[in-house]
Amino acid sequence: SVIMVERDSQKGIIIGHKGAALKRVGVESRKDLEKFFGKQVHLELYVKVNKNWRSDSRQLKRFGYNN
Template structure:
């Protein structure tokens, strides 16, 4: 973060490779639209320009793994 811009790197985790394709969408259109809407909301909230990078990653069965749930903040 600096005076005029906040840089954010967001990672979206899915459990299967097929889900990754759904989130990204054809030619990246779905993830692009998510990023655009999120950036608008963040800019309105912070009152600054936002640079948002989004990545979709596969972590197989992460919802069934205690360590993954803790890492993502679902458990203490």
């Protein structure tokens, strides 16, 4: 899964010191997904910078947002 942010500074916040924040997001997400699907889930997370994605209607549609 990809976590999209607009700036490098946001990427650092999401990842956290030594990856602690991203790990916490991954663990909690994995627990919820495993509960939903009723089986073990392997989750890979990536944080990517895509400047101004929130202002791009194509990007918003791609992420499931309706304009």
